[in-house]
Amino acid sequence: MTRMHKENNLSKNQQIIFDLIDKSPEPLKAYTILYNVQKKGINAPPQVYRALDKLVEIGKIHKIESKNAFVACKNSDCEISKATAFSICESCEVVDEISDVKLSKYLSSFNHKKGMKFKRFNLEFFGLCKKCK
Amino acid sequence: MTRMHKENNLSKNQQIIFDLIDKSPEPLKAYTILYNVQKKGINAPPQVYRALDKLVEIGKIHKIESKNAFVACKNSDCEISKATAFSICESCEVVDEISDVKLSKYLSSFNHKKGMKFKRFNLEFFGLCKKCK
DNA sequence: TTACATACTGTTATATTATAACAATTCTAA
DNA sequence: TTAGAATTGTTATAATATAACAGTATGTAA
Numbered sequence: 578m579t580r581m582h583k584e585n586n587l588s589k590n591q592q593i594i595f596d597l598i599d600k601s602p603e604p605l606k607a608y609t610i611l612y613n614v615q616k617k618g619i620n621a622p623p624q625v626y627r628a629l630d631k632l633v634e635i636g637k638i639h640k641i642e643s644k645n646a647f648v649a650c651k652n653s654d655c656e657i658s659k660a661t662a663f664s665i666c667e668s669c670e671v672v673d674e675i676s677d678v679k680l681s682k683y684l685s686s687f688n689h690k691k692g693m694k695f696k697r698f699n700l701e702f703f704g705l706c707k708k709c710k
Numbered sequence: 711m712t713r714m715h716k717e718n719n720l721s722k723n724q725q726i727i728f729d730l731i732d733k734s735p736e737p738l739k740a741y742t743i744l745y746n747v748q749k750k751g752i753n754a755p756p757q758v759y760r761a762l763d764k765l766v767e768i769g770k771i772h773k774i775e776s777k778n779a780f781v782a783c784k785n786s787d788c789e790i791s792k793a794t795a796f797s798i799c800e801s802c803e804v805v806d807e808i809s810d811v812k813l814s815k816y817l818s819s820f821n822h823k824k825g826m827k828f829k830r831f832n833l834e835f836f837g838l839c840k841k842c843k
Numbered sequence: 844t845t846a847c848a849t850a851c852t853g854t855t856a857t858a859t860t861a862t863a864a865c866a867a868t869t870c871t872a873a
Numbered sequence: 874t875t876a877g878a879a880t881t882g883t884t885a886t887a888a889t890a891t892a893a894c895a896g897t898a899t900g901t902a903a
Contacts, residue, residue, distance in 0.1 A: 588850080588851060588852085588898095589851085589852085590851080590852075591851090606888085606889085607888095607889065607890075608888070608889075618853095619852095619853095620853075620854080621853070621854060621855080622889085622890070622891085623852095623853085623854080623855095623890090623891070623892090624852070624853070624854090626889090626890065626891075627851080627852085628851095631850095631851090642775035642776050642834070643775050643832065645860095645888085645889065645890095664822050664824070664826050664828070666826065667829070673822075673824060673826075675822065677820075677823070680820060683816065684833075687810075687813060687835070689797050689806075689808065689835070690810070691797070691806060691839070691840065692839075692840040693797050693799065693806075693835070693837050693838070693839050693840065694837045694838055694843055695797070695835045695836065695837040696800070696836060696837045696838070697835070697836040697837065698833060698834065698835045698836065699776065699833070699834050699836075700817075700831060700832070700833045700834075701775070701831065701832050701833075702820070702822070702826070702828045702830070702831045703828065703829060703830040703831065703832075704826050704827045704828035704829045704830070705826065705827055705829070706824070706825075706826050707824065707825040707826065710826075710827055721869095721870095721879080721880060721881085722880085722881085723880080723881070724880090739859085739860080740859095740860065740861075741859070741860075751882095752881095752882095753882075753883080754882070754883060754884080755860085755861070755862085756861090756862070756863090756881095756882085756883080756884095757880095757881070757882070757883090759860090759861060759862075760880080760881085761880095764879095764880090778859085778860065778861095778889095
């Protein structure tokens with residue numbers, strides 16, 4: 578077994594999969610990732626999903642729920658990983674992570690009337706990007 | 711073939727499935743719906759998904775993306791169906807649609823720096839509800 | 844250094860969610 | 874009344890995700 582890459586805090590599989598997502602200009606789906614890492618010895622879905630789960634948990638990537646796809650976090654080393662917002666073009670499917678301090682603060686301090694305490698949110702905007710409109 | 715229930719704008723299958731979702735205290739998944747409407751002659755997944763797609767399109771129901779489940783719209787006959795917000799308890803899984811005019815206005819008028827024009831958004835808050843915290 | 848707990852890996856099988864494709868029926872509006 | 878649009882029914886299959894189990898690596902505390 579190769580040694581783990583603990584110097585940067587990610588295990589071997591986590592690093593391979595993070596690198597792939599981080600280099601991708603678009604959100605990647607789990608099975609697209611699988612096909613692309615089979616040459617590196619990652620052969621089965623559970624290996625991909627486990628790495629994805631961990632990367633989401635530590636904020637290195639985010640899941641775009643409406644697309645079942647994953648993007649690397651672009652916001653200052655994932656400080657706001659529990660407060661995510663994305664813009665999604667309905668035509669060309671481009672996804673951008675929105676980093677807007679005011680928006681983030683506004684939502685983070687939003688209080689539910691029914692007394693719920695929020696720890697996390699995910700916001701997905703849909704529309705047409707500059708090119709497509 | 712039985713006649714369609716056009717008096718209220720929904721087809722037979724759409725009405726059956728909407729009624730089920732509307733009566734449910736919790737979000738329903740597509741296959742849970744399927745199992746529950748088989749006695750009414752809806753036998754196959756495409757019949758369920760087609761009705762769901764249409765109901766989402768016309769704003770009678772919403773999809774909770776993080777749960778792949780569907781809830782009836784509770785907001786004044788679905789006027790804001792293109793601007794949805796939900797609170798989700800991570801412990802008991804209770805989901806509530808948030809109807810907060812200020813929040814809705816704030817997000818509807820949010821402008822993306824990159825010049826994207828938004829037509830729609832979906833916001834999901836996660837935390838612990840009153841009972842669970 | 845050992846031994847224990849925790850995290851990670853590999854693997855097979857299967858569960859869950861969703862759509863393609865095609866044929867037929869029903870509805871609606873002109 | 875008839876043509877187009879929407880809906881239905883059906884079979885098959887695609888796409889997404891997890892269960893379960895066995896083994897390996899790593900950190901840490903005795």
